Amino acid sequence: MATEALPPLAEPFADRRQQRTADELGIWLYMATEIMMFGALFLGLALYRVTWPAATAEASRHLLKWIGAANTAVLLTSSLTMALAVLAARADRQGRCVLLLLATAALGLAFLGIKAYEYHDEYTQGLMPFAGPGFPLQERGTELFFDLYYLGTGLHALHLAVGIVLVGGLALRLLVDRALLPDRAVTVAVIGIFWHLIDIVWIFLFPVLYLVAR
Amino acid sequence: MALAPVELWPASASAYAREIDRLIWSYTGLILFLAVPIIACLVVFAIRYRRGSDADRSNPPVHGLRLELAWTGLPFLATLVFYFWAADLYSRQWVPPKDTLDIAIVAEQWMFKAEHPGGQREIDELHVPAGRPVRLVMTSQDVIHSFYLPALRLKQDVLPGRYTTLWFEADTPGTYALRCAEYCGSEHSAMGGRFVVLSPKDYAAWLATFSVDRTLAQEGEALFRRLGCSGCHGARSVARAPSLAGISGKPQPLADGSIVIADEQYVRDSILQPKRQVVAGFAPIMPSFEGQIGEEDLVRLVAYVKSLADASAEAAPPGAAVEPPR
Amino acid sequence: MSIASADLAFAPAGEQQPSYLSAGHSLRSWLLSTDHKRVAVLYLVSVTGFFFLGAIAAALIRLELITPAGDLVSDDTYDKLFTLHGVIMVWFFLIPSIPATFGNFLIPLMIGATDLAFPRLNLLSWYIYVLGGLFTAYVLLAGGVDTGWTFYTPFSSLFSNTHVVAAACGIVVVGFSSILTGLNFIVTIHTLRAPGMTWFRLPIFCWSHYATSVILVLATPVLAMTLLLVVAERVLGLGIFDPNKGGDPLLFQHLFWFYSHPAVYIMILPGMGVVTELVTAFAKKRVFSYAWVAFASIAIAFIGFLVWAHHMFVAGMSLYAGLVFSFMSFAVAVPSAIKVYNWTATLYKGRVSLDAPLLYALGFIGLFVIGGLTGLFLASLAVDVHVHDTYFVVAHFHFIMVGATVHAYFGALHFWWPKMIGRLYPEGWAKAAALLAFFGFLVTFFPQFILGYAGMPRRYHAYPPEFQVLHMISSGGAGVLGLAYLLPFLYLLWSLRWGAPAGDNPWGAAGLEWRTTSPPPRWNFAARPVVTWEAYPYQDMPKPEAARGD
Numbered sequence A: 001m002a003t004e005a006l007p008p009l010a011e012p013f014a015d016r017r018q019q020r021t022a023d024e025l026g027i028w029l030y031m032a033t034e035i036m037m038f039g040a041l042f043l044g045l046a047l048y049r050v051t052w053p054a055a056t057a058e059a060s061r062h063l064l065k066w067i068g069a070a071n072t073a074v075l076l077t078s079s080l081t082m083a084l085a086v087l088a089a090r091a092d093r094q095g096r097c098v099l100l101l102l103a104t105a106a107l108g109l110a111f112l113g114i115k116a117y118e119y120h121d122e123y124t125q126g127l128m129p130f131a132g133p134g135f136p137l138q139e140r141g142t143e144l145f146f147d148l149y150y151l152g153t154g155l156h157a158l159h160l161a162v163g164i165v166l167v168g169g170l171a172l173r174l175l176v177d178r179a180l181l182p183d184r185a186v187t188v189a190v191i192g193i194f195w196h197l198i199d200i201v202w203i204f205l206f207p208v209l210y211l212v213a214r
Numbered sequence B: 001m002a003l004a005p006v007e008l009w010p011a012s013a014s015a016y017a018r019e020i021d022r023l024i025w026s027y028t029g030l031i032l033f034l035a036v037p038i039i040a041c042l043v044v045f046a047i048r049y050r051r052g053s054d055a056d057r058s059n060p061p062v063h064g065l066r067l068e069l070a071w072t073g074l075p076f077l078a079t080l081v082f083y084f085w086a087a088d089l090y091s092r093q094w095v096p097p098k099d100t101l102d103i104a105i106v107a108e109q110w111m112f113k114a115e116h117p118g119g120q121r122e123i124d125e126l127h128v129p130a131g132r133p134v135r136l137v138m139t140s141q142d143v144i145h146s147f148y149l150p151a152l153r154l155k156q157d158v159l160p161g162r163y164t165t166l167w168f169e170a171d172t173p174g175t176y177a178l179r180c181a182e183y184c185g186s187e188h189s190a191m192g193g194r195f196v197v198l199s200p201k202d203y204a205a206w207l208a209t210f211s212v213d214r215t216l217a218q219e220g221e222a223l224f225r226r227l228g229c230s231g232c233h234g235a236r237s238v239a240r241a242p243s244l245a246g247i248s249g250k251p252q253p254l255a256d257g258s259i260v261i262a263d264e265q266y267v268r269d270s271i272l273q274p275k276r277q278v279v280a281g282f283a284p285i286m287p288s289f290e291g292q293i294g295e296e297d298l299v300r301l302v303a304y305v306k307s308l309a310d311a312s313a314e315a316a317p318p319g320a321a322v323e324p325p326r
Numbered sequence C: 001m002s003i004a005s006a007d008l009a010f011a012p013a014g015e016q017q018p019s020y021l022s023a024g025h026s027l028r029s030w031l032l033s034t035d036h037k038r039v040a041v042l043y044l045v046s047v048t049g050f051f052f053l054g055a056i057a058a059a060l061i062r063l064e065l066i067t068p069a070g071d072l073v074s075d076d077t078y079d080k081l082f083t084l085h086g087v088i089m090v091w092f093f094l095i096p097s098i099p100a101t102f103g104n105f106l107i108p109l110m111i112g113a114t115d116l117a118f119p120r121l122n123l124l125s126w127y128i129y130v131l132g133g134l135f136t137a138y139v140l141l142a143g144g145v146d147t148g149w150t151f152y153t154p155f156s157s158l159f160s161n162t163h164v165v166a167a168a169c170g171i172v173v174v175g176f177s178s179i180l181t182g183l184n185f186i187v188t189i190h191t192l193r194a195p196g197m198t199w200f201r202l203p204i205f206c207w208s209h210y211a212t213s214v215i216l217v218l219a220t221p222v223l224a225m226t227l228l229l230v231v232a233e234r235v236l237g238l239g240i241f242d243p244n245k246g247g248d249p250l251l252f253q254h255l256f257w258f259y260s261h262p263a264v265y266i267m268i269l270p271g272m273g274v275v276t277e278l279v280t281a282f283a284k285k286r287v288f289s290y291a292w293v294a295f296a297s298i299a300i301a302f303i304g305f306l307v308w309a310h311h312m313f314v315a316g317m318s319l320y321a322g323l324v325f326s327f328m329s330f331a332v333a334v335p336s337a338i339k340v341y342n343w344t345a346t347l348y349k350g351r352v353s354l355d356a357p358l359l360y361a362l363g364f365i366g367l368f369v370i371g372g373l374t375g376l377f378l379a380s381l382a383v384d385v386h387v388h389d390t391y392f393v394v395a396h397f398h399f400i401m402v403g404a405t406v407h408a409y410f411g412a413l414h415f416w417w418p419k420m421i422g423r424l425y426p427e428g429w430a431k432a433a434a435l436l437a438f439f440g441f442l443v444t445f446f447p448q449f450i451l452g453y454a455g456m457p458r459r460y461h462a463y464p465p466e467f468q469v470l471h472m473i474s475s476g477g478a479g480v481l482g483l484a485y486l487l488p489f490l491y492l493l494w495s496l497r498w499g500a501p502a503g504d505n506p507w508g509a510a511g512l513e514w515r516t517t518s519p520p521p522r523w524n525f526a527a528r529p530v531v532t533w534e535a536y537p538y539q540d541m542p543k544p545e546a547a548r549g550d
């Protein structure tokens, strides 16, 4: 193109620092969006917990607490490895960074595996109001709880899947192109923030869903 | 094609409606008082200071704290008068007086059914006596509708799964409009009919034109037997269930320590979701009647339970129902 | 401090840089361009297309309402018409209208940047918009949707048997396009301001787009989730809003309005930004009380989040909630009042040229005042009980959305048209169109206030005969209004080819966007701008009489 020769400034950014601020601000704003989106679900959960306290407790009792707890541990560990990966990227330790990213993605996959087992278990018990054998709980409001449970955890799992693709893809790119760091450390940091968000959403989902009834 | 005469102002059939009209007129006055100067200034400035005019432009102001505070604060305070006026009317509309005539409204796509206490039923019409507070207890069998009486300047959404209420006291006999104001599907614009205010005498005569053998409460009583409620709540029942006599409108202590007023909504909930609000001192053994009783039968059962309150008052020694003067 | 006219220009001296329009003429060069100016033009074209779709629906609505009987179209068709009209006008026209076209085009120019912070994301949002549009086109072709633009449950979730799922998905998709645009604007304004362009030197247009973007980013996801719940209810049979399963239909209304009330400020704030630019540029005077006007935008965005339930005064809410939300709705009027009074004061002792953009701006202010003040009627509890869901509400929001925002949109189109394409539009025709739009508008929508108070509910396909005269007047006005919208379309197209060359700064306006060539080069400025003056430095500029040679 004719203009290509002329541009006085090729990028919208004047320097790297400006670009890093922009990337980080961008991801934080995106996080705000996500939080508002999950916020609507949490509002639903809160409302129905007040409207149907007994049913919510009853339904919650049918969730497998130990699985939820195990998954919480898995996800928290993955957040740790992710945070370490960001540090490694900043310190320009490429190999270490790749390993940590792969560990993070693997932990994410483990979470999804455990979750799939849990869904399957619920499916066989008929606890999926929209699929499988008849819903066993009679009390009004229990179904609502399970609806919100599947929406919340399903959407969370979807985010996690996206996160795994991002983290895994990043690890591969770092493997192939060794010259990316430390300039693109900001990319690792941005994906890291996304990963932590997924973790935080789960930290809220877990007690609200699994720990309603003592 | 002949055009119908224009209706620029709705008829009004109650003191409340006339007060809303007064409110609107004063409000319009204020709005004009706020809007006209702005529009006038825009026009005057645009012409006076048009390019090339030799108007005085020395020392053009660029800001002014006092001015800002004045032109935001004063209009705001002025409009607040109307906030309070309108809020006051709305709050008064919230608390019905004692001794209302209660009429049940059941809405469905696309009609309003009214059930009078005497058992009279009408569709897409509502007849009420003038000079007597009327309270509508409304619910819907399908989607959300809205019961709109323009002549009273009142409307209330009618929701599925719960009761909403609306009360009024019409004072001018006549025939007015009744419309559905919440979009509810294909025949939304055809939903509605007449709202007829009758003098008390005419109202009595109108009621008498129906050949009903049972009042709403009596129909409810029959249902109460047929559905087996009396098996537990009856005087000689074996199951331990609370007596329903006299509960209506009274505070009920619940098992979780809270206290609720036993209004229509409460009675309805007690029948459909008995486990949600368990009466203190009783075991939650009452089965749910969810899905077994239609909205109209529920209305009858509720009327019956309400009538038990009156009955107990009548059964008490004369005078006891009246509060002694303090 | 006085500025010599040479300092004012960051236009290339000597040899001319090619404009963004000449950087390739193939379709590909448009569809794959990440240039914010080209993306803005893509939006301009698609948004205009949707505007005409929505307007055709409006024309059919008005034709149907000429007679009381429902004789032109069937009741179901009518329901689909107003739903489509509302959905298209709100999400596919008005929300993207000013931000995605003029915001996109101008924000980098106004702050002295070469592009938005994330140019590829910007192009992506346009594609997402188009994808959402395809959903809507599918809905249109497949037979429509009849829920009203508000999608109230349980009608939309359990009873409607039209294409609710596709329509809702289209809106969710287009919502993500808005979110990304808003995110891009915020980051751009934070990070890419030219040296010397401090926050308080930003044009008000940027402040109002900043406020708009905050709402886009924070409110739109709630709508997405809400509509997805409706979709889940229809597709999977979930029961979140289903009263038969213990769900609460009012939860839907709360969630919907939690988005949709802030959304009405998404629709007005950019228009307010435009009007501020127009008023200062045509009064040749700094905006009165810059800081108040700037912060008023932020205040509107903030308080706007706290008033949503004023749409639900008769829905079965508690008395206490009603009292609070009514009060907050009065409070949100205060920052709007600040803007109106300061625009008026800006004209005082100005040097006013009554060109078409200013005529549109004045129309905006007048109609916004009426629309806004009738909003206060609606915010008053007992009044709203009577006029809720009547034509009074229809009149209120058309006064603001059409009378104000659409006027601002046309004002912006005329004002920045010379910058966008480098040619002038025919001023005489434009003035005629502006006047026609103003009076056509009043004839169309003023009678609807009376209709509403007289008790005419909205979304009525057939109506009692006593309302006919007013409806006929309204339909007649709509014909005039339609003409007034068609005219600019024609003469702007004409000017693409035959318009007189505009020059860099035909209006003698002060913004940075006027200090480069028209149309601007690919990277906006020949040299990186350095800003050393306050916003709107008209008092220091060469006399405007000299700047425009007509």
Ligand code: HEA
Residues within 6 Å of the ligand: B034, B035, B038, B071, B072, B075, B076, B079, C150, C264, C265, C267, C268, C310, C311, C329, C330, C332, C333, C334, C336, C337, C338, C340, C368, C369, C370, C371, C372, C373, C375, C376, C378, C379, C380, C384, C387, C388, C389, C393, C396, C397, C400, C401, C405
């Ligand atoms: C761009 C769109 C837009 C904007 C900016 C507004 C602005 C306002 N709106 Fe409006 N509104 C809508 C679009 C909009 N609205 C739509 C689409 C609906 C219907 C939705 C549906 O049901 O389909 C609606 C419905 C609606 C309702 C619900 C009606 C009902 O359904 O019963 C209410 C109730 O409070 C309301 C109030 C207000 C208020 C108080 C403002 C305020 O922000 C207005 C502030 C402005 C002014 C007050 C004027 C300027 C100020 C002065 C002249 C100075 C003097 C005044 C004071 C200091 C007080 N609006």
Ligand code: HEA
Residues within 6 Å of the ligand: C055, C056, C058, C059, C061, C062, C063, C082, C083, C085, C086, C087, C089, C090, C093, C094, C147, C148, C149, C150, C394, C398, C401, C402, C406, C444, C458, C459, C460, C461, C475, C476, C478, C479, C481, C482, C483, C485
């Ligand atoms: C952004 C917003 C926007 C815009 C620009 C408009 C523009 C217009 N709107 Fe719209 N409107 C809405 C947003 C908007 N509207 C919304 C959100 C609703 C609520 C929907 C709902 O209830 O769900 C609504 C509802 C609505 C109704 C109420 C329907 C009902 O409740 O039954 C009416 C009725 O008059 C109407 C009319 C118009 C008209 C005349 C225009 C005009 O400005 C358009 C001008 C253009 C033309 C008129 C077409 C071109 C002209 C011709 C082809 C000539 C021939 C025409 C005639 C002779 C009439 N609109």
Ligand code: CUA
Residues within 6 Å of the ligand: B110, B144, B145, B146, B180, B181, B182, B183, B184, B185, B187, B188, B189, B191
């Ligand atoms: Cu029933 Cu509208």
Ligand SMILES: [Cu+2]
Residues within 6 Å of the ligand: C260, C261, C264, C307, C308, C310, C311
């Ligand atoms: Cu609102």
